[in-house]
Amino acid sequence: MTASRNGRPAELEKCTTGIRGLDEITYGGLPKGRPTLVCGPAGCGKTLLAMEFLVRGAAQYNEPGVFMAFEETDEELTRNVASLGFDLRRLEARKKLVLDYVRIDRSEIEETGEYNLEGLFIRLAHAIDSIGARRVALDTLETLFSGLPNPAIVRAELRRLLRWLKDKGVTAIVTAERGDGKLTRHGLEEYVADCVIVLDHRVAHQISTRRLRVVKYRGSAHGSNEYPFMISVNGFSVLPITSVGLDYRVSGERVSSGIPRLDSMLGGRGYYKGSSVLISGTAGTGKTSLAGTFAAATCRRGERCHYYAFEESPSQIIRNLSSIGIDFEPLIKRRLLEFHASRPTGKGLESHLLAIHNQVEQSKPDAVVLDPVTNFSAVGSLDEVRAMLARLIDFLKARQITLLCTSLTGGGGEEQQSEIAISSLMDTWLLVRNLEASGERNRGLYVLKSRGMSHSNQVREFVLSDKGIDLIDVYVGTGAVLTGSARVAQEARERAEALVAQQAIEARQIEIERERAVAESQISALKAKVKAGEEDLKRLRKGLAARTRVLATDQAAQSRRRMADT
Amino acid sequence: MNRKSAPKSVKHVSSPQIAWNLRLYVAGQTPRCLRAFANLKAICEEHLAGVYRIEVVDLLENPKLSSGDQILAVPTLVRRLPTPVRKIIGDLSDTERVLVGLDLRPGP
Numbered sequence: 001m002t003a004s005r006n007g008r009p010a011e012l013e014k015c016t017t018g019i020r021g022l023d024e025i026t027y028g029g030l031p032k033g034r035p036t037l038v039c040g041p042a043g044c045g046k047t048l049l050a051m052e053f054l055v056r057g058a059a060q061y062n063e064p065g066v067f068m069a070f071e072e073t074d075e076e077l078t079r080n081v082a083s084l085g086f087d088l089r090r091l092e093a094r095k096k097l098v099l100d101y102v103r104i105d106r107s108e109i110e111e112t113g114e115y116n117l118e119g120l121f122i123r124l125a126h127a128i129d130s131i132g133a134r135r136v137a138l139d140t141l142e143t144l145f146s147g148l149p150n151p152a153i154v155r156a157e158l159r160r161l162l163r164w165l166k167d168k169g170v171t172a173i174v175t176a177e178r179g180d181g182k183l184t185r186h187g188l189e190e191y192v193a194d195c196v197i198v199l200d201h202r203v204a205h206q207i208s209t210r211r212l213r214v215v216k217y218r219g220s221a222h223g224s225n226e227y228p229f230m231i232s233v234n235g236f237s238v239l240p241i242t243s244v245g246l247d248y249r250v251s252g253e254r255v256s257s258g259i260p261r262l263d264s265m266l267g268g269r270g271y272y273k274g275s276s277v278l279i280s281g282t283a284g285t286g287k288t289s290l291a292g293t294f295a296a297a298t299c300r301r302g303e304r305c306h307y308y309a310f311e312e313s314p315s316q317i318i319r320n321l322s323s324i325g326i327d328f329e330p331l332i333k334r335r336l337l338e339f340h341a342s343r344p345t346g347k348g349l350e351s352h353l354l355a356i357h358n359q360v361e362q363s364k365p366d367a368v369v370l371d372p373v374t375n376f377s378a379v380g381s382l383d384e385v386r387a388m389l390a391r392l393i394d395f396l397k398a399r400q401i402t403l404l405c406t407s408l409t410g411g412g413g414e415e416q417q418s419e420i421a422i423s424s425l426m427d428t429w430l431l432v433r434n435l436e437a438s439g440e441r442n443r444g445l446y447v448l449k450s451r452g453m454s455h456s457n458q459v460r461e462f463v464l465s466d467k468g469i470d471l472i473d474v475y476v477g478t479g480a481v482l483t484g485s486a487r488v489a490q491e492a493r494e495r496a497e498a499l500v501a502q503q504a505i506e507a508r509q510i511e512i513e514r515e516r517a518v519a520e521s522q523i524s525a526l527k528a529k530v531k532a533g534e535e536d537l538k539r540l541r542k543g544l545a546a547r548t549r550v551l552a553t554d555q556a557a558q559s560r561r562r563m564a565d566t
Numbered sequence: 567m568n569r570k571s572a573p574k575s576v577k578h579v580s581s582p583q584i585a586w587n588l589r590l591y592v593a594g595q596t597p598r599c600l601r602a603f604a605n606l607k608a609i610c611e612e613h614l615a616g617v618y619r620i621e622v623v624d625l626l627e628n629p630k631l632s633s634g635d636q637i638l639a640v641p642t643l644v645r646r647l648p649t650p651v652r653k654i655i656g657d658l659s660d661t662e663r664v665l666v667g668l669d670l671r672p673g674p
Contacts, residue, residue: 100633102638104636104638109639110652110654110663110664111654111656112656113602113658113663114598114656115639115641115655115657116639118639118640119591119642120639122593122626126630
């Protein structure tokens, strides 16, 4: 390690592997210039991991590599990895890769005195120098122990070899078989102390899962859990939990559910983009129809949708949904809708998760539908299914992809019970229920919860017709919820009652008009009387005033005549 | 022993039947390699007088040759003729084992 410019010792330099997920778990890759031990049982993928490390180094990072094989010949190796798209011959021709098969035949060898393994060193040095390799893979050093008679010499030479590799400055992967109780059969982990990765291949519930764990990484933090991985046509894929910190962005955008009435129940505009929606209900309640409507609405907006079917075949779903007026065929043709169907029991939970990861990364949909999600309980316990869903939700939320899951419940009172584990992961929870009354079964839809928005708490009757899904208000009144024909009857009754009430009102109105007319005429009569009285009063006042004036004039005339002195 | 780039033969014999072709792989002039060569010469003189031929290959000069005979240990003696090919590793101090390895004597 060298000191960095600001005086603090620099962090351990890392060598990016290019292997999906591995760089995330190791926070940057394997330790640069140091050997890493990869151990595991037979057939768990060690050779492949080492090979992919070299191939990606050569192809993506311009770091040539040397693969020293002790178990498989060059031809076998080339053939085995060709199915993963690695063309070793081409890399060899371009001097980016050297494949060296070292054959050790115990029966050929006779030990007659002291020796060391300088021949191996020379061979390796020659290979490294011939192409300027920066990466080396040794697969598997255990063969040296079985091929050479003196384990003490082999051990000493291995220690020397690993130190020599460090001095050469190449990043090396050393593979070894798993031992009983120890990490490796011959204790190689004592020498390769910088980084140790353990691969595992387990069978549970008849499903095999592969797991990887970084047991040790000197000088660096690393994800220390077991991570499932998959070997697919693209090579190794390790699946880390992508956002352990729950720190993804959220959007305020809304997407329609495909049913306008449902959108209005959800705060007026539908689901949040990038949220997770659960639709649960007993058999035959129309969950697939709701999911299909959402998928169709997404595609009609020009966005892409992936529909994962775990119960019915795609053609069956397409046929069933066309009966309610949803036509998937043109959407599939325009590549807006992608169907992926398989029974969950086909592979392990992690393989499903990885498959979804890969498909989503490849075609980048805006929405994903899982129909139904409850089938996964056949491949794992409730906790495991929940953990897988949590990872999937994290992955999709980080990409703002809306997720819609349908879930089959057992019916009876435990409808909400069985969902408790999964429902807390979901932002919106719609429950579709059968409402049985007066010899009929109708479907009701409730919004049980919807985070971040005001939503209706009313149940709506959910009707399927060949024009699609419709939500109608149920009749709620007089303490009963009525749906179906009972509702229709009640509505008719109400209309009749309303009519009668209307008529009564009209009659009363007429009566009141009449009374008002009568009252008004009375008022006008009284008013006239009052007016007459006022006129009278005015006249009297005028008369008084006139008389007073005359009196005054008379008095004045009289006094003039009397020649009074007043 | 001389260090040349080409494998070198040590002894020519007038008799045409050189039935034994032995190649000794070494890496430089370490004491172990010198000892191996000395031991080899002694054994050959004693048991294969006149019908052997020794080549010495220095892997430090010719690293590519290590892959041909799949040489890991140094020193390694390869009996190329007569077939089958036998490999003997070590400085050849254990003469008995060398003879067994060269199939000059039945094993213990």
